[in-house]
Amino acid sequence: MKTDVILIGGSAGAFNVILSILNNLDKSINTPIVIVLHRLKNSVSSFEAILQRHSHYQIKEIEDKEALKKGFIYTAPADYHVLLEKNLTFSLDVSELVNFSRPSIDVAFESFSTLLEEKCCGILLSGSNQDGANGLKTIAENNGKTFIQDCSEAEFDIMPKAAKNICNKHIELNTTTLIKVLNNEYHHKT
Amino acid sequence: MITLNELDELLFTIKKQFDYDFCDYSKASMLRRINRFMDINNMKNAVDLKFELINNPAIFQNFINEIVVNVSEFFRDPSFFKSLQEKVFPYLNSYPKINIWSAGCSFGEETYSLNILLKENNLFSKTRIYATDISANAIERARKGIYDNNNFKDYTRNYYDCGGKEALNNYFVSDDRHSMIQSELKQNVLFSNHNLVADSVFKECQLILCRNVLIYFNNELQNKALELFYESLPVHGFLAIGKKESLRFSSIYDHFKEIDREEKIYQKIR
Numbered sequence: 193m194k195t196d197v198i199l200i201g202g203s204a205g206a207f208n209v210i211l212s213i214l215n216n217l218d219k220s221i222n223t224p225i226v227i228v229l230h231r232l233k234n235s236v237s238s239f240e241a242i243l244q245r246h247s248h249y250q251i252k253e254i255e256d257k258e259a260l261k262k263g264f265i266y267t268a269p270a271d272y273h274v275l276l277e278k279n280l281t282f283s284l285d286v287s288e289l290v291n292f293s294r295p296s297i298d299v300a301f302e303s304f305s306t307l308l309e310e311k312c313c314g315i316l317l318s319g320s321n322q323d324g325a326n327g328l329k330t331i332a333e334n335n336g337k338t339f340i341q342d343c344s345e346a347e348f349d350i351m352p353k354a355a356k357n358i359c360n361k362h363i364e365l366n367t368t369t370l371i372k373v374l375n376n377e378y379h380h381k382t
Numbered sequence: 383m384i385t386l387n388e389l390d391e392l393l394f395t396i397k398k399q400f401d402y403d404f405c406d407y408s409k410a411s412m413l414r415r416i417n418r419f420m421d422i423n424n425m426k427n428a429v430d431l432k433f434e435l436i437n438n439p440a441i442f443q444n445f446i447n448e449i450v451v452n453v454s455e456f457f458r459d460p461s462f463f464k465s466l467q468e469k470v471f472p473y474l475n476s477y478p479k480i481n482i483w484s485a486g487c488s489f490g491e492e493t494y495s496l497n498i499l500l501k502e503n504n505l506f507s508k509t510r511i512y513a514t515d516i517s518a519n520a521i522e523r524a525r526k527g528i529y530d531n532n533n534f535k536d537y538t539r540n541y542y543d544c545g546g547k548e549a550l551n552n553y554f555v556s557d558d559r560h561s562m563i564q565s566e567l568k569q570n571v572l573f574s575n576h577n578l579v580a581d582s583v584f585k586e587c588q589l590i591l592c593r594n595v596l597i598y599f600n601n602e603l604q605n606k607a608l609e610l611f612y613e614s615l616p617v618h619g620f621l622a623i624g625k626k627e628s629l630r631f632s633s634i635y636d637h638f639k640e641i642d643r644e645e646k647i648y649q650k651i652r
């Protein structure tokens with residue numbers, strides 16, 4: 193049983209882009225979204241609370257073995273990798289850092305893409321390391337849609353540039369266009 | 383590389399051949415670990431891997447050691463250790479003798495962290511810690527208690543964040559690269575091999591720590607392990623699981639009350 197999922201990865205400079213995406217998504221869209229954002233470990237942050245103020249979705253930090261549901265935006269908890277199981281539940285993992293990161297965007301993207309194939313869409317935003325590039329490539333290879341934030345718009349372009357270099361099926365867009373594309377792509381998939 | 387479809391068959395073979403049951407582990411994580419193992423050992427496909435495991439018994443123990451995730455640190459989640467001292471230690475103090483089970487102890491970081499805090503809270507002398515893990519390698523390293531100095535900056539920050547009262551390095555003997563936990567802090571700890579999937583209860587314990595182990599199990603297996611903990615606890619005993627793990631999906635949920643919801647500390651009430 194496969195389902196549509198939108199994955200968003202980012203690091204430095206991605207937070208405000210995420211807010212504007214959430215603010216501007218059509219209220220009719222309820223495709224599950226998973227956000228993997230690099231964050232400081234042990235930081236008590238109000239990240240989820242802030243997102244909630246900007247979205248018609250319900251925001252939820254991922255708990256182990258929780259089921260993926262429509263109408264929810266899931267955030268990767270600090271210090272855990274996020275994986276998807278065949279029965280569409282999340283598994284958390286504290287194995288080694290990947291690209292100096294846990295959660296790693298590559299790890300999440302690869303796990304979701306392997307299971308969901310063309311139903312898994314990956315979006316990679318601003319960031320100052322190369323995490324996410326390989327994951328986005330995997331999504332493209334499995335025929336999922338891949339979007340990269342316009343490198344000239346991104347506050348930090350190392351992450352989107354790295355992805356551009358290795359993932360050749362990507363579409364590079366500024367935030368405004370990305371929102372339009374998402375609204376077009378997903379409004380009928382509720 | 384193996385695929386999810388090949389994984390089930392491989393785990394079944396391992397169960398038949400070696401009597402180690404990983405069939406109810408989280409498949410997503412298992413797949414990553416096994417592919418990592420194959421990568422390190424230059425194995426190309428499932429046939430290679432099976433051939434090596436079956437014909438080269440020495441590699442099997444190595445395989446077990448590698449597919450489990452031993453990543454840990456001293457005072458992981460300082461807020462948890464802080465809460466443990468504030469909400470559980472005073473209660474433990476009322477027992478004349480305390481048994482603690484640190485399940486999935488990895489290289490001993492969690493166990494020794496706990497022991498340091500027991501010492502600072504004057505509970506050390508009446509406590510015995512049973513620290514167990516499925517990995518023989520982990521147990522051996524935990525017994526040695528030697529850690530890389532590079533990580534001590536983080537450990538020290540964690541230690542102070544959870545309310546540590548001394549200098550962390552007072553508890554270690556160090557050279558320029560490694561630090562070994564003081565022998566006194568090893569004396570009340572019994573490290574042993576124990577498989578939460580196959581082995582049974584061995585001791586009544588007033589506090590059980592099993593953190594970041596259940597994430598590697600599917601729901602059924604989590605449930606099985608939690609039932610084991612339930613059996614090992616007296617009424618009013620405490621159970622602590624990982625910060626993002628949950629009792630909610632388990633059959634023992636109703637038998638516990640929340641002591642700290644955020645830090646996932648529970649008390650058995652019936």
Ligand SMILES: C[S@@+](CC[C@H](N)C(=O)[O-])C[C@H]1O[C@@H](n2cnc3c(N)ncnc32)[C@H](O)[C@@H]1O
Binds near residue numbers: 286450488520
């Ligand atoms: C990520 S470590 C957790 C270490 C520590 N508790 C912490 O939270 O930092 C997980 C540990 O669980 C152990 N483990 C995995 N499966 C097990 C089983 N069936 N029985 C006992 N231990 C197991 C692994 O060997 C590993 O050392």
